[in-house]
Amino acid sequence: MNAVLDRRAILKAGGALTVTFSVGFAPRGAAAWTEKPVATDEVATFLSIDAHGAVTVHIGKVDLGTGVRTGFMQIAAEELDVPMARVAVIEGDTALTPDQGPTYGSLSIQNGGVQLRAACATARRELVRLAAERLRAEPASLRVEDGVVIGAQGRVSYAELVGGRALDLKVDTNAPIKPPEARRIVGRAVPRVDIPDKVFGRFRYVYDVRRDGMLHGRTVFPPALGATVEAVDEASVRGIPGVVRVVREGNYVGVVAETEWAAIKAARALSVRWSSWAGLPEQARIWEHVRATPVAQVQVTSDRGNPGEAIRGAAKTLSATYDFPIHSHASMGPSCAVAEFAGGRLTVWTASQATHNLRKQLGLMLGMPIEQIRCIYLEGSGCYGRNGHEDAAADAALLARAVGRPVRLQWMRQDEHAWDPKGPPHLVDLRAGLDAQGNIVGWESEAYIPKGAGGNVDLTTAELAGLPRENQINPGNIIHNLAVPYTFPAVKTTCHRLDSTPFRPSWIRTPGRMQNTYANEAFIDECAAEARADPIAYRLRSMPADDPRGREVLERVARLANWQTRPSPQSDRSGEILRGRSVSYCKYELVRTYVAGVAEVEVNRRTGAIRVTRFWCTHDCGQMINPDGVKAQVEGNIVHTLSRTFKEELTFSRSAVTSVDWSTYQVITMPEVPEIIVELIDRPTERPWGSGEPAAAIVPSAVSNAIFDATGVRLRSIPYTPAKMRAAIQGA
Numbered sequence: 001m002n003a004v005l006d007r008r009a010i011l012k013a014g015g016a017l018t019v020t021f022s023v024g025f026a027p028r029g030a031a032a033w034t035e036k037p038v039a040t041d042e043v044a045t046f047l048s049i050d051a052h053g054a055v056t057v058h059i060g061k062v063d064l065g066t067g068v069r070t071g072f073m074q075i076a077a078e079e080l081d082v083p084m085a086r087v088a089v090i091e092g093d094t095a096l097t098p099d100q101g102p103t104y105g106s107l108s109i110q111n112g113g114v115q116l117r118a119a120c121a122t123a124r125r126e127l128v129r130l131a132a133e134r135l136r137a138e139p140a141s142l143r144v145e146d147g148v149v150i151g152a153q154g155r156v157s158y159a160e161l162v163g164g165r166a167l168d169l170k171v172d173t174n175a176p177i178k179p180p181e182a183r184r185i186v187g188r189a190v191p192r193v194d195i196p197d198k199v200f201g202r203f204r205y206v207y208d209v210r211r212d213g214m215l216h217g218r219t220v221f222p223p224a225l226g227a228t229v230e231a232v233d234e235a236s237v238r239g240i241p242g243v244v245r246v247v248r249e250g251n252y253v254g255v256v257a258e259t260e261w262a263a264i265k266a267a268r269a270l271s272v273r274w275s276s277w278a279g280l281p282e283q284a285r286i287w288e289h290v291r292a293t294p295v296a297q298v299q300v301t302s303d304r305g306n307p308g309e310a311i312r313g314a315a316k317t318l319s320a321t322y323d324f325p326i327h328s329h330a331s332m333g334p335s336c337a338v339a340e341f342a343g344g345r346l347t348v349w350t351a352s353q354a355t356h357n358l359r360k361q362l363g364l365m366l367g368m369p370i371e372q373i374r375c376i377y378l379e380g381s382g383c384y385g386r387n388g389h390e391d392a393a394a395d396a397a398l399l400a401r402a403v404g405r406p407v408r409l410q411w412m413r414q415d416e417h418a419w420d421p422k423g424p425p426h427l428v429d430l431r432a433g434l435d436a437q438g439n440i441v442g443w444e445s446e447a448y449i450p451k452g453a454g455g456n457v458d459l460t461t462a463e464l465a466g467l468p469r470e471n472q473i474n475p476g477n478i479i480h481n482l483a484v485p486y487t488f489p490a491v492k493t494t495c496h497r498l499d500s501t502p503f504r505p506s507w508i509r510t511p512g513r514m515q516n517t518y519a520n521e522a523f524i525d526e527c528a529a530e531a532r533a534d535p536i537a538y539r540l541r542s543m544p545a546d547d548p549r550g551r552e553v554l555e556r557v558a559r560l561a562n563w564q565t566r567p568s569p570q571s572d573r574s575g576e577i578l579r580g581r582s583v584s585y586c587k588y589e590l591v592r593t594y595v596a597g598v599a600e601v602e603v604n605r606r607t608g609a610i611r612v613t614r615f616w617c618t619h620d621c622g623q624m625i626n627p628d629g630v631k632a633q634v635e636g637n638i639v640h641t642l643s644r645t646f647k648e649e650l651t652f653s654r655s656a657v658t659s660v661d662w663s664t665y666q667v668i669t670m671p672e673v674p675e676i677i678v679e680l681i682d683r684p685t686e687r688p689w690g691s692g693e694p695a696a697a698i699v700p701s702a703v704s705n706a707i708f709d710a711t712g713v714r715l716r717s718i719p720y721t722p723a724k725m726r727a728a729i730q731g732a
Contacts, residue, residue, distance in 0.1 A: 032359060032370045033095050040098045043169040046119035053147045053159035055080060055087045060100035061112035062092035062353055065382045066692055067629040068108045070192045074625050075113050078178060078186040079120035081144035092355045092377025102354035104507060106690020109625055113688065121175035131156045180684035187684055189628040206351045206378040209338040211406035215244055216260040217399040218267035220253040221419055224655035226277035229253060236271035246270065247402045250466035254395065256403050278654040280502055287323055290427050296451040297497040302483035305490030310442025314433025318526055322519035322716045326650040327423035327508055330665055333381025334416040335388035339396035340406035345372045350393040351380025357456050358390050362397055365462040365469060385507035386457045388420040394461035414660040421457050421506030422650060424450045428519035438531020442490040445482060447516060450505050451497035452476025457506045474505055478512025481697065484520055485550060485587040486542035509640060510696040513588060521584040521701035534565045535583050535705065550587055553596040553618045560679050561598040561616040568709040578603045580710025584702035586694060593694040594620040599702035603710045608726030612642060612674040612703060617695055619678065622686035633691040634678050641699035643668035649719050
């Protein structure tokens with residue numbers, strides 16, 4: 001059965017009438033190929049109830065392996081009073097789900113879930129009103145159990161109320177939601193619904209999509225990033241059985257074959273003459289290159305008092321520079337997509353976390369109206385920003401158009417590491433002035449980061465093929481958390497937005513927020529050490545009086561880690577193995593989720609090896625939908641970011657990426673994962689905030705500060721390798 005019908009079958013389970021509070025409609029003002037309402041102000045956009053009372057949630061946000069699918073089911077089940085077993089989720093299908101923006105920024109529950117909850121609350125209120133009319137009762141006298149409205153006069157199910165009746169209902173964002181004391185599902189630990197199928201090999205990933213007549217494709221990438229095609233010898237692959245076609249469009253070269261193995265062999269064997277190109281900077285001089293890059297825009301993210309004057313007149317002054325390297329997404333599974341043209345329409349099955357944006361990009365690249373394009377999300381290997389999934393979708397579409405049959409296109413490992421968009425280099429200069437008591441009287445910071453544009457990253461396919469593209473440099477929105485969450489009397493924080501960056505840039509988990517928090521929280525630790533103050537007490541001195549939640553996460557992490565108050569570094573730094581601990585704090589974007597962490601490290605003075613033995617974290621994201629899901633996100637953030645702190649760094653020559661496999665681009669291994677202790681602060685009366693990113697922000701600085709506590713020397717350049725540690729100790 002084809003994938004489109006599989007999805008429709010969810011809506012038509014058991015032959016039931018597909019009811020979405022509107023039956024037999026025509027899309028009203030829809031801007032794209034749609035098969036139901038998709039406007040975010042309509043209840044029918046978010047919910048379907050079939051003739052058996054089963055609920056289908058339609059959501060524009062997607063589950064990247066983070067567990068939000070289960071959270072959406074909890075929200076719907078809670079507000080509608082139906083069992084979770086009767087709730088299904090369709091996500092990221094541009095024909096069936098609303099455009100709620102890409103899945104990024106830890107906004108899936110905070111924004112997407114809140115919209116879904118409003119739609120469910122609106123629907124429940126209307127269904128109870130209809131039941132009251134049928135039962136001749138007052139709505140307030142009725143209750144709902146398992147999708148059945150019950151009163152003294154009788155009972156009526158949602159299926160009976162909705163089935164066959166056209167209801168056109170606008171979402172009321174003020175519709176009353178359940179108070180905390182009435183909730184039975186939201187706020188409770190619920191097992192993730194996707195895990196059993198993943199454990200037993202039944203889960204259907206994007207890699208598993210098959211279409212009738214489907215071919216397999218591979219892109220033949222240039223050996224240098226800016227190389228151009230001079231000649232292609234198609235005869236070089238004629239002897240490979242199953243090869244259907246060599247496709248060349250501009251500098252894009254691809255092969256299509258009847259089997260995947262034939263496509264792989266053809267991609268390897270195809271003889272292409274490329275021009276030479278060596279336009280990358282020297283890696284050893286990357287930070288000189290960053291500083292020399294022209295500035296396109298200057299953004300001041302906070303400005304209070306006269307910090308320059310305060311620093312010049314201070315009793316003590318400090319300055320430091322922190323840098324964070326270029327990173328790959330390094331998804332464990334390479335990017336993949338399937339594209340099919342039929343009846344003048346294009347359908348793409350993709351693991352893109354921005355299917356609605358991808359549809360627009362494909363339309364621009366192919367010269368097609370977006371009304372004729374449908375992108376359907378299926379889970380991939382995770383990306384947490386924007387990896388190569390969109391590029392693979394564009395590759396598949398280009399090849400499918402060329403051969404007139406469905407094409408499955410999967411990147412190879414070296415393609416993924418070499419050609420996925422990168423987390424850009426990030427450099428921060430900091431200066432501070434302290435008074436005689438060690439208090440910070442002036443603070444200045446300047447970050448050097450790429451300029452930003454819209455919500456998309458350019459498609460490599462379009463660039464190589466010379467087809468229309470947005471021609472933007474991304475990522476945008478990476479200036480957050482350069483401004484500090486403390487009440488220093490004089491502060492100025494400035495972002496120098498650079499006109500270019502060596503590689504196509506993209507967001508990677510906690511983009512900008514992590515790098516800026518790293519620099520700020522490590523530098524405030526330098527100030528605390530200069531003041532001979534306890535690092536937690538020093539932060540609490542400057543915590544805003546009107547923001548008790550920030551103070552609470554710091555005080556609670558101190559209790560959780562059994563913190564012993566003293567200044568850093570340790571007074572006893574003798575022996576081969578040095579041990580230390582320290583703290584970091586973040587208020588995410590200065591407007592939401594509060595996180596504090598304590599890292600405990602061991603440093604081998606002789607070898608320079610660093611090991612994090614324990615990591616404690618307190619986390620306040622407001623109302624929690626699924627505490628187990630939040631805890632898993634926090635743990636995942638910590639493990640992932642430890643990998644980025646100690647292991648990960650893109651390497652490159654003057655022409656290409658050289659870290660193209662798992663030996664040259666290393667990631668954390670299981671024995672290197674520390675004990676992680678998490679304390680969640682639940683605030684059921686508050687709005688929910690995100691948990692997919694914030695905990696990552698505190699990890700590099702907590703580790704940096706703990707290393708200083710153990711050794712008395714500072715590491716300011718990630719990754720923290722044994723060689724860097726040995727050099728720092730020997731140079732101290």
